[in-house]
Amino acid sequence: MPITLTADILAILRDLLPPPRPVGLHEPLFGERDKALTLDCLESGWVSSVGQYVDRFEQGLADYTGIPHAVATVNGTAALHTCLLLAGVQRDDEVLLPALTFVGTANPVAAMGAIPHFVDSAYDTLGVDPEALRQHLKYHTEQRDGVCYNRRSGRPIRALVVVHVMGHVADMPALRRIADDYGLKLIEDAAEALGSFRDDRHAGHWGDLTALSFNGNKIITTGGGGALLTRDADLARRAKHLTTTAKQPHPWAFDHDMVGYNYRLPNLNAALGCAQLEQLPQRLEQKRGLARQYAQAFAALNNVALHAEPEGCRSNHWLNLLLLPDETDREPLLTAAHAEGILMRPFWTPLHRLPMYQGMPRANLVVADQLFARGVCLPSSAALAQGAVS
Numbered sequence: 001m002p003i004t005l006t007a008d009i010l011a012i013l014r015d016l017l018p019p020p021r022p023v024g025l026h027e028p029l030f031g032e033r034d035k036a037l038t039l040d041c042l043e044s045g046w047v048s049s050v051g052q053y054v055d056r057f058e059q060g061l062a063d064y065t066g067i068p069h070a071v072a073t074v075n076g077t078a079a080l081h082t083c084l085l086l087a088g089v090q091r092d093d094e095v096l097l098p099a100l101t102f103v104g105t106a107n108p109v110a111a112m113g114a115i116p117h118f119v120d121s122a123y124d125t126l127g128v129d130p131e132a133l134r135q136h137l138k139y140h141t142e143q144r145d146g147v148c149y150n151r152r153s154g155r156p157i158r159a160l161v162v163v164h165v166m167g168h169v170a171d172m173p174a175l176r177r178i179a180d181d182y183g184l185k186l187i188e189d190a191a192e193a194l195g196s197f198r199d200d201r202h203a204g205h206w207g208d209l210t211a212l213s214f215n216g217n218k219i220i221t222t223g224g225g226g227a228l229l230t231r232d233a234d235l236a237r238r239a240k241h242l243t244t245t246a247k248q249p250h251p252w253a254f255d256h257d258m259v260g261y262n263y264r265l266p267n268l269n270a271a272l273g274c275a276q277l278e279q280l281p282q283r284l285e286q287k288r289g290l291a292r293q294y295a296q297a298f299a300a301l302n303n304v305a306l307h308a309e310p311e312g313c314r315s316n317h318w319l320n321l322l323l324l325p326d327e328t329d330r331e332p333l334l335t336a337a338h339a340e341g342i343l344m345r346p347f348w349t350p351l352h353r354l355p356m357y358q359g360m361p362r363a364n365l366v367v368a369d370q371l372f373a374r375g376v377c378l379p380s381s382a383a384l385a386q387g388a389v390s
């Protein structure tokens with residue numbers, strides 16, 4: 001049974017994915033404009049943390065997302081760390097986040113001495129399940145003076161980090177209500193979700209603070225890079241201060257008024273970011289086209305399902321996810337696909353299964369475990385869309 005299933009899936013992929021091999025999971029795309037702006041930046045000499053491209057890139061992100069303030073950072077993890085600091089997360093606080101996410105969501109929490117508290121995901125959005133979260137909070141927390149405490153550990157739960165997994169915006173209206181009801185700061189990990197909307201609002205609309213990533217495998221890239229988004233001008237000002245070593249503006253003096261970080265995105269990376277951002281609308285067309293092609297092709301197989309765009313969402317389809325009927329189907333498929341250079345991948349190992357996060361507080365994680373066991377991510381580079389021009 002798994003042998004025929006593997007063969008059927010591979011036949012579809014062989015047909016859909018043009019040579020050459022290997023086909024990566026998600027490759028960046030560069031053209032003349034990327035070269036022109038990067039070269040212009042090099043020739044200007046302003047390659048480091050000050051320069052016009054950083055300002056332009058930040059303004060471009062704010063304009064595109066409709067979230068007024070953007071602060072560019074060296075990567076998405078640094079943006080998340082800054083979000084957590086500004087949300088007031090402190091050592092020994094707990095932070096709610098999904099078990100089914102990239103490890104970069106939890107690492108900055110742990111690096112601050114705070115404690116990730118894992119919650120479950122929903123089948124439709126792949127993100128935090130609001131109903132399961134509300135039940136969990138109802139039975140396992142209590143509120144005193146507007147602060148939510150974990151009954152078992154006695155620790156304050158300071159924030160909720162939601163993740164827009166594979167570029168599908170989580171059920172943010174419901175999650176915003178929960179954050180408000182329980183006095184939690186709401187952070188959106190939108191690392192995978194530039195170009196993704198729910199109810200015509202861009203990812204990041206609901207959170208107090210939002211993080212983006214421009215790593216090489218994201219929908220657009222700056223090589224490495226990230227950004228923090230917020231509607232709050234004061235938080236944006238503090239984000240910029242924290243990410244520029246907390247230096248007081250002055251023509252020559254090195255005065256710093258708190259422990260800060262060297263987290264600013266270099267101008268060289270921002271130049272590439274400006275060129276990439278211009279191509280985002282076209283990239284989204286390609287990604288949506290590829291998702292349609294996969295959906296049509298896999299409709300022919302009745303025991304597997306391509307994960308569908310959640311209702312109310314217009315997703316960037318960062319990665320396409322195929323759900324297999326049974327967890328025993330996954331390894332044979334991955335093995336056979338890799339053998340012929342189709343580099344599909346499983347979901348991330350749920351974080352509560354990683355050695356450093358095994359003892360952390362958690363809710364029931366049955367959906368996260370199921371999605372991990374049965375999900376495989378298909379090659380999703382924009383250039384794979386039929387009729388794509390690079």
Ligand SMILES: *Cc1c(COP(=O)(O)O)cnc(C)c1O
Pocket residue numbers: 075076077078101102104105163189191192212213214215225226
């Ligand atoms: C990529 C990613 C990050 C981290 O971004 P970097 O730029 O690689 O630091 C964080 N969270 C999620 C969900 C991601 O996909």
